[in-house]
Amino acid sequence: MAFVHIAITDLRPGMYIVQTGESWKNRPYLYAKPGLVTNEKEIEEIIRQGFHDAYYDPEKSQSQTKSDDTLAKANANRVQKAQQIPIHEEISRQQKPYEEFVSHMLNVMEDARSGRVTLSAQDFIVQDIMQSMSRNRDALLCLSKLKTFDNYTYAHSVNVSILSIAFGFHLGMQGDDLHMLGLSGLFHDIGKMKIPPAILNAPRKLSPDEFRLIKRHPLYGTELLAKARGVDQCIIDGVLDHHERYNGSGYPNKRRGPEISAFGSILSICDVYDALTSKRVYKDPLSLSQALSIMYDMRGDAWDQELLEHFIKMIGIYPVGTPIALTGGFKGLVVQSNPQAPLYPTVVLCLDRNGNYLKKPERIDLAQQHDIQIIKAINTDTFPVDIQALLFEGNIQPLWYAFLFLFCSYLQVPHSGISTACGNCEKLTVQVLKTDLPVCAIACNFWLSLFCFRSPPCFLSGECRHRTDACSFFRF
Secondary structure, eight states: OOOEEEEGGGOOTTOEEOOOOOOTTTOTTEEOOOEEOOOHHHHHHHHHTTOOEEEEOTTTSOOOOSOHHHHHHHHHHHHHHHOOOOHHHHHHHHHHHHHHHHHHHHHHHHHHHTTOOOSGGGHHHHHHHHHHHHHOHHHHHHHHHHOOOSOHHHHHHHHHHHHHHHHHHHTTOOHHHHHHHHHHHHTTTGGGGGSOHHHHTOSSOOOHHHHHHHTTHHHHHHHHHHHSTTOOHHHHHHHHHTTOOTTSOOSSSOOOGGGSOHHHHHHHHHHHHHHHTSOBTTBOOOOHHHHHHHHHHTBTTTBOHHHHHHHHHHHOSSOTTOEEEEGGGOEEEEEEOOTTOTTSOEEEEEEOTTSOEEEEEEEEETTSOSSOOEEEEOOGGGOOSOHHHHTOTTOOOOHHHHHHHHHHHHTTOOEEEEEEEETTTTTOEEEEEEESOHHHHHHHHHHHHHTSSSSSOOOEEEEEEEEEOSSOOOOO
16 A cells, blocks of 8 residues: 555544655655654644655555544644744833843853853743743744854854854753753853953964964853853853764864754754854855755764754744745735745735846745745845835835825936934834935935934945835835
8 A cells, every 4th residue: 555645734543654766855845754653742843843745555554543623732732832923023121131131141252251151140031032932933043143243252152142042942941951051052152261362263264273262262161150050061062062962073172973962962052053044254145045945965974863853943944024925926025924834925026037126025934825836035236115114014005105205206207215223223224215406315214214213323435235116125
């Protein structure tokens, strides 16, 4: 009898799962661990891990003991558990706290230069991240990739904590274990504060002696944490092992396989992922999909293959905030993940096949229709749309902007809508009205500065980033 292909939501206790031999890289969301599915709890765990479909062998499967009504209720419970608040609400809620976390870690790291480290004072960061994850797992993961900061080290510490908590939750960790994992991620690079800044931030290839010094930062970190009060050993183990590699090629102790602590193994993956997808003084960031592809090629050498595959399933092939090319020549952005069908997220179509902005960007749930499909992820550098604005459903087209636009039209003054970077806020992108009439341009810039989420109000730089239609997305 042939194997039967089913959606993961149709999985039932008593089904015998089979491995078809298909490449995991081609079918990353195919659940293929051979064996009998025994109960509903096991099915819930499989769904939570992000699998999409499976094959089972009817001959080896056992008869069903539960009624269809009971199974339907169980399926409904699973769907209810997966429901979360909208991502734009959680991103809006977490924007300021995330920036505060990075600023706070700057002070913590600077204190570490003089040997002062207090973990308990950072509990609020980990607790807030855990609470945010319970509301919407994608929000902070996405926000950590949208925001950039001048000093990579501090933001990287927060990002690794976010990633490690999300990954730990995906692996089934809870409570104190998850909290300690988050703290270990937050402090994984604390030992770098014992490295001279000139070496740490050097925009060049390090000399052999400098690199040998850098490789000692896990040891320096454990020494600092050992002096602090009440630090659990698993936190120290994570800091010590986060640069160890599965094949023994890592540092500082060249541990391999099971010799590497559980926290160290998790932090190692999260550390590399954030490093690859972040801008550094010596390199531009890779796209999320490029980073995952590189990491997948390192499986078995850098990390345990199964653990890495779990991480990729957790992040998703098309994470929220990923620019994408779709069939029909359209380009858009992933704005919502789909836990039940990870290959079919919700997207917003932004550009038509000719690269022109759509007058009304269209939001589409790919799981509900089959006319449009994702072809590939594209680099953010080639995506001329404000990603942050697209992820905020609260964007508006203010009346005063429309008035200025019409005023310039009435005076027959050449004008256009452009997206401009705020000189004070750096990465904040807003829409301004560009015109050849100086008075109108100054007035527009002044009023926009009043709506900027910074104090005191800032004025806008004149640098044009992307020319768009006058009535496009707005972000204040």
